[in-house]
Amino acid sequence: MPWQVFWIIVQIITIVQGCLKCSNDAMAIKQDFRNRFLAKKLRKEPDQKKKLxxxxDNVVDGLSHTRINPKKYMxxxxxxxxxxxxxxxKRFVNRITENDFQDGQLFNEVTWGLQKLVATFEEIMPQFTKLICSxxxxxxxxxxxxxxxxxxxxxxxxxxxxxxxxRIQVDMDxxxxxxxxxxxxxxxxxxKQYRFFRVVNGKQQLxxxxxDSFLVKKEVNHNxxxxxxxxxxxxxxxxASRLDFQVTVLTPVGKTTWFTRPHLTPMEGPFALGVSSREPPPQEDWTAWIVIAVTGGLLSLVVVAFVCYYRHKNxxxxxEQEEEEEKENEEKGENEEKGENEEEGEIEESESES
Structure with missing residues (x-):
């Protein structure tokens, strides 16, 4: 048995403390919950207060005795x-203090919360132990x-x-x-610090x-x-660790090499290396013409729409003006005809009187 394991077992057997005690925040919360909240909440029930x-105390201090599995101590x-x-x-304590639990409900909630604390501890610790000499x-x-x-x-x-x-295979470019x-x-x-080398004839070139734990080398070629x-x-x-990579650059079918890539000298600095030297010849940028065409088209549509609207309105x-004139003419004709009829009636009346 390694001396470290023996030393741990001796401490577990002889000392009663818990890992949670090593958290100053957790202990401050515990003392406030124990000596202020419970004392005030259960001042009329001293037996229940002492029991809680x-x-x-037993649960928090006893976490160090919790076995990770039947053969391992913590x-x-x-x-x-x-x-x-x-x-x-902290979440457990906040839940109790923020809710107005009374009497038996308070006792049940505290008991359940402490059981949940132990269950969480038993769940997390095996994950932690996997990191030991992992x-x-x-x-x-x-x-x-x-x-x-x-x-x-x-x-x-x-x-x-x-x-x-x-072993890594990567396509050219x-x-x-x-x-x-x-x-x-x-x-x-x-x-942690990382260093990357190119190994040539058994010699390392930085x-x-x-x-950063990774290196990006831009657009590789056969070199x-x-x-x-x-x-x-x-x-x-x-x-602390060394890892080798055997890199093979493949030639994709149907790709054309425009011109050769210059040799890169070793360097220190950012882990993105190399500016592309295999880019195809520059192509014309039609973006400005496209923007102009789209803008002109939109303006034309606006003008045409405005003209059509203006003509339609005219x-x-x-x-409407013609209809009003026709209506006025009709009214005028009706008035004239009415006037003539009235005159004729007056003439007839005067003749009959005479």
Whole structure:
């Protein structure tokens, strides 16, 4: 049995504390919930208050005794997992304090919430333990928090620097992407640096270096066929993993090479390398003419629509004017005819009187 495992088991047996205690925020929330909220809410029921306070203490302090599985204890935790547990505990407390639970309902809600906390802890911890020495190759440095002393310790798991070779085929004039990231790199403690090399006759020619885990080489040609290498460096600048790439550039059927690509010299800097030297001759840009044509067409449509509307309106006005004139003429004729009839009637009357 490794001495680290023996030391962990001894601490679990002899000390009663929990990983959640290493979160200052979680402990502040716990104390406020225990000593203020429960004390005020259950001041008339001291027995139930003591029972809930004791249950809260036992669950939080007993998380360190929770087995990941029947053969594994838990005595360490990483910062990310501790933050997830603390966030769950905070949501549980907020749910209780924001709702006006009374008497037996309050007791049931607190009990259920603490059971859920333990279940969440048991669910998350196996995911965390998979990260321990999860590197298939290379040198993994990871940082853990001791659940009892709350001190942060750094551990190293070494399984050889070389992580194999990947074969990549890429069509000519396409972009070559070299991805140096391995699954265990995301849990690596400290700042990671990456270096990319072109290997020619056994010698490494530096292409780029930085914090990005991938390299993009623009529009490759047959001269880019060959071996490449990437290294991930630890905080001390020493290689923590090494990955080789055997790249083959293929000639697509039906494609034409316009002119040769100049040789790229090794460089440091951004991981997007090379400006295209294989682009076809420039073509005319018809964008401006298209815009002009579309704009002119729209203006013509507007003018034609306006003219048609204007003519239609004039014809309508003329027609209405003619109708009004005809109506006036008819009224005038009717008045004249009425006047003549009246005159004739007057003449007849005067003749009869005489």
């Amino acid at each position: 306070q004791r249950l809260l 005595a360490v935790i990483d910062e990310l997992t501790l933050g997830r547990i603390a966030a769950h505990f 590197n298939e190759c290379g040198k993994l440095i990871y940082s853990f928090i001791n659940c009892y002393s709350c001190q942060t310790n750094t551990y190293t798991c070494i399984k050889g620097i070389y992580c194999g070779e990947r 396409e972009d070559l992407i070299l991805d140096c990231a391995l699954r265990w790199h995301k849990v690596y403690h400290g700042v 292409m780029a270096s930085g914090t 880019d066929t060959g071996r490449y290498r990437c290294e991930m460096l630890d905080p001390n600048g020493e290689p 014809k309508k006005d003329e027609k």
